[in-house]
Amino acid sequence: MTRTVKRGSPMTKTFLNKAFILGAGLTLAACTSPDRFGSDSAVDLNNSAGSVAGSASDPTSPAYFQQAVGDRVLFPVDQHTLTNAAQSTLDAQAEWLLTNSDYDALIEGHADEQGTREYNLALGARRANSVHEYLVSRGVPASRLRVVSYGKERPLEICSTESCYAQNRRAVTIISIGTGV
């Protein structure tokens, strides 16, 4: 299962707990499915030096992806093309996903509140798709990626000025445990 997570929201703590559980689950899975994860990966998962598996300091953890790699890219008004900064973030996301191949990702596209509900749903889908296409172009298998649009339904910042709108025009890559497909 996947769930929507916003940095800085009350959900974050819950997410980290979930991530920890996911990490623990992986450790278990690695023991029972050595073929799938390979020995290197299994060693990483079990023995990340000086870090707790699943925490943000564990580079194989979703929390690390969210906080250190950067789980989101931002878009200009009414745009879905990727800025240079967005491409750099997505390069790092692609690298992480290729390294941590036991995870899948859900890409959420969002819009700010200026616009109709319908158009913003379509716009959010364009943004999520831009990220999807970029990650695939960097070698991430499309089978590991899904996209969803929330339009303007889930603003991260709730003020009605450009400072908030800029944060809300986003595509967020949410890491989930792989389906093994």
Added chain:
Amino acid sequence: MMYRFMTIVLAVLALIQAPALRAQDGPLRIEITEGVIEPLPFAVPDFIAESSAANELARNLARVVAADLSGTGLFREIPADAFISPVTSFSSPVQFADWKAINAQALVTGAVNVDAGGKVTAKFRLWDVFAGQELGNGLQFSGTQDGWRRIAHKIADQVYSRITGETGYFDTRVAFVAESGPKGQRAKRLAIMDYDGANVKYLTDSSSLVLAPRFSPTGDRVLYTSYESGFPRVYMLDIASVSRRVLESQDGTMSFAPRFAPNGRTVVYSLIRGGNTDIYKMDIGTGQSTRLTSAPSIETAPSVSPDGSQIVFESDRSGSKQIYVMSADGGDARRISKGDGQYGTPVWSPRGDLVAFTKQSKRRFHIGVMRTDGSEERLLTASFLDEGPTWAPNGRVIMFTRETQGEQGQSRLYSVDITGRNLRQVSTPGGASDPSWSPLQ
């Protein structure tokens, strides 16, 4: 629904009133299309209770009839404390001089009975006071006690119709999204209520995000968008049984913005595939869908004309959001929106003569109407965020969502006449958005 069991008895009551001189102003009449009108003064004394069980209803029916009429902005109620002669019997002659003296141009009298089985029977007469005669025939409606408000709405619809020449819209319901919780994590539930905010009933819980219910032409089903699968998908819900089914569930796609065609068997909606949004139609009997647009631009918010031949929709194919019309089978589309700014959510009026829309211009949002060729654009509202118009079944009033700005921003429902007059907030239990007005029941 109890409404289903409500039987409506229409009985023409004997017309005994003797002919009287016409008023100098001619017959009692409101022309809604006139530019500026003075609301017509009317009086609705408490109905006569024909049994003690009907005492409370006698007053409540009159109050709802009065509220319906006043709510249109076309009528002004004369308060009961101004009345000179009480109405003590439904069959006694009306003392026209006493009603003329307080300038009540229209007078509604009524009586109500509740029988031993709990059946409510109400009758009414509409009087043209200055002409000194009855306008139309007396009518009688029956229903359950739970459904008493519908009886009042039906009486008000008759009064409205006889005076304006238009079909009424009071015996209707509104499907909408009830909102609660903070702006960043809004909980949304599908809900339905009477057009005046009474009898709110929830159709879904808040476990999944839901958007934009749309009534069927017969008022018994709604289409809506739900995230219950994790992805936005179009569902159809039967209101009486509250049972639902997904209509469009192609893997890897998202669907939204559904609307029934007037035949009730075809649904038009938007489908997102590979990031691109196009318009499709589906036969809900066979589940077979047909793609109607195939541009790389966004095509969404389709609405079918009342004759079923055309679809009005929103597209950004020109580089900005504009409104287009195409055949109901797809093909070439012509742009109809012509003004500055960006246009969305077009909705064909039930009369077929106008398209209501949302317009975004200079960081303000408007609800407006234009003719179906895009001419005679008229903006009816302006605010930080107005969107999503829905038509009253008579094509005279529009309901929409208004959201206030800022961290405490909330959505509420408003209604406005297509003349731009009579902007009113619609009563809802809390935050509300995405209204859909039912047909007349």
